[in-house]
Amino acid sequence: xxxxxxxxxxxxxxxxxxxxxxxxxxxxxxxxxxxxxxxxxxxxxxxxxxxxxxxxxxxxxxxxxxxxxxxxxxxxxxxxxxxxxxxxxxxxxxxxxxxxxxxxxxxxxxxxxxxxxxxxxxxxxxxxxxxxxxxxxxxxxxxxxxxxxxxxxxxxxxxxxxxxxxxxxxxxxxxxxxxxxxxxxxxxxxxxxxxxxxxxxxxxxxxxxxxxxxxxxxxxxxxxxxxxxxxxxxxxxxxxxxxxxxxxxxxxxxxxxxxxxxxxxxxxxxxxxxxxxxxxxxxxxxxxxxxxxxxxxxxxxxxxxxxxxxxxxxxxxxxxxxxxxxxxxxxxxxxxxxxxxxxxxx
Ligand SMILES: Nc1ncnc2c1ncn2[C@@H]1O[C@H](COP(=O)(O)OP(=O)(O)OP(=O)(O)O)[C@@H](O)[C@H]1O
Numbered sequence: 075x076x077x078x079x080x081x082x083x084x085x086x087x088x089x090x091x092x093x094x095x096x097x098x099x100x101x102x103x104x105x106x107x108x109x110x111x112x113x114x115x116x117x118x119x120x121x122x123x124x125x126x127x128x129x130x131x132x133x134x135x136x137x138x139x140x141x142x143x144x145x146x147x148x149x150x151x152x153x154x155x156x157x158x159x160x161x162x163x164x165x166x167x168x169x170x171x172x173x174x175x176x177x178x179x180x181x182x183x184x185x186x187x188x189x190x191x192x193x194x195x196x197x198x199x200x201x202x203x204x205x206x207x208x209x210x211x212x213x214x215x216x217x218x219x220x221x222x223x224x225x226x227x228x229x230x231x232x233x234x235x236x237x238x239x240x241x242x243x244x245x246x247x248x249x250x251x252x253x254x255x256x257x258x259x260x261x262x263x264x265x266x267x268x269x270x271x272x273x274x275x276x277x278x279x280x281x282x283x284x285x286x287x288x289x290x291x292x293x294x295x296x297x298x299x300x301x302x303x304x305x306x307x308x309x310x311x312x313x314x315x316x317x318x319x320x321x322x323x324x325x326x327x328x329x330x331x332x333x334x335x336x337x338x339x340x341x342x343x344x345x346x347x348x349x350x351x352x353x354x355x356x357x358x359x360x361x362x363x364x365x366x367x368x369x370x371x372x373x374x375x376x377x378x379x380x381x382x383x384x385x386x387x388x389x390x391x392x393x394x395x396x397x398x399x400x401x402x403x404x405x406x407x408x409x410x411x412x413x414x415x416x417x418x419x420x
Pocket of ligand 1: 166168169171
C-alpha cells in the first residue's frame with residue numbers, strides 16, 4: 075500500500091502501530107507501507123456499477139486543545155459506484171478531509187460504517203486497490219523524480235514506472251530534483267506514485283492545488299483517461315469549474331452533512347433561478363422579509379442574493395430603493411454559495 079499524505083502522524087499512528095506485524099513503514103516523509111515480503115495482493119478487477127465506497131451514517135468528533143468538541147462529520151451517508159468520478163465539495167471545515175481519512179482507513183468513525191470494495195477501508199488500501207494523492211507533503215526534496223518513482227515502484231512488483239510517469243505527464247521531468255519541481259509538477263509526481271499499485275480507487279485531495287490552467291487541464295485529461303479505464307475517482311476540490319467539467323456527480327457537504335448529492339447540472343437546477351444583485355443602503359437586508367431569500371455575498375458595494383422566485387426578489391429590492399439591480403442566471407459557483415449560505419431571516 076502506498077500512502078502519500080501530509081497527515082504523517084495519523085498514518086504512522088494507525089498503520090505503524092496497529093499493523094506492525096504485517097507492514098513496514100519506510101518513513102521519509104511519504105508513508106510507504108507494504109508487507110515485509112513485498113507481497114502486494116493482486117487487485118480484483120472492479121465491476122462497473124458495483125459499490126466501491128459505501129458510507130453509512132458516519133459521524134466523527136474531535137476534541138480541541140481547549141477540550142471543546144468539534145463535530146466534523148455528522149451522520150453522512152453516500153455510495154460511490156465503480157467507475158464513477160465524484161467530487162466532494164464543501165466550504166473550508168465542512169468535513170471533506172475527515173471523510174476522506176475515514177475512507178482511507180486513516181481514522182475511524184465514532185459511529186456508522188465505511189466499506190470500500192465491500193471490505194474494511196484499510197484492507198482496500200493494503201491490497202493496493204485504493205491509492206491517495208494529498209495536496210502537499212510527502213516527497214523527499216533531494217531525490218530526482220525518477221529516483222522517487224523507483225523507490226516506490228520497488229514496493230509494487232510488476233509496476234511500470236514508464237507508463238505511470240507518462241500517464242502523469244512527467245516523463246520529461248525524470249532527472250529533475252524534486253526540490254526544483256514546481257508545486258504542480260510535484261503534484262503530478264504524487265499522481266504518478268499513486269498509479270504505481272494500479273489502484274481501482276483513486277482518492278485525490280485538492281489534486282490541482284498549485285497548478286496553472288494548462289497543467290490543470292492536462293491533469294484532468296489524464297484523470298478522465300484513468301476513469302475511462304474503469305478506475306473510481308473521488309476528489310475534493312475548491313475549483314468549481316473542475317467539478318462542473320470533470321465530475322459525474324457532486325457530493326456537496328456543509329458542517330459535516332451531505333446537503334446535495336447529484337450531477338452538477340441537477341444541483342444548479344435545484345438551487346435554481348437567478349442571482350439578483352443590487353446596491354443597497356445599510357439596513358435594507360434586514361427589511362427584505364421575503365421567505366427563502368439567501369445572502370450569497372457582499373462585494374464591491376453590491377449585495378448578491380438568491381430567492382427561488384427571482385421576480386419577487388427583484389420587485390422587493392426595487393420597493394426598498396435598491397439601485398443598479400442585475401438579474402443573472404446562476405453558475406455552479408452561485409448554486410454552491412446559495413446552498414452553503416444562510417437565509418436573510420437567520
Ligand atoms: N484532529 C483534529 N482535531 C480537532 N479538530 C479537527 C481535527 N481534524 C479536523 N478538525 C476539525 O473538523 C472540522 C472538519 O475538518 P476537515 O479538515 O475535515 O474539513 P475540510 O472540509 O477538509 O476543510 P478544508 O477545505 O479547509 O480542508 C473542522 O472544524 C476542523 O477544524
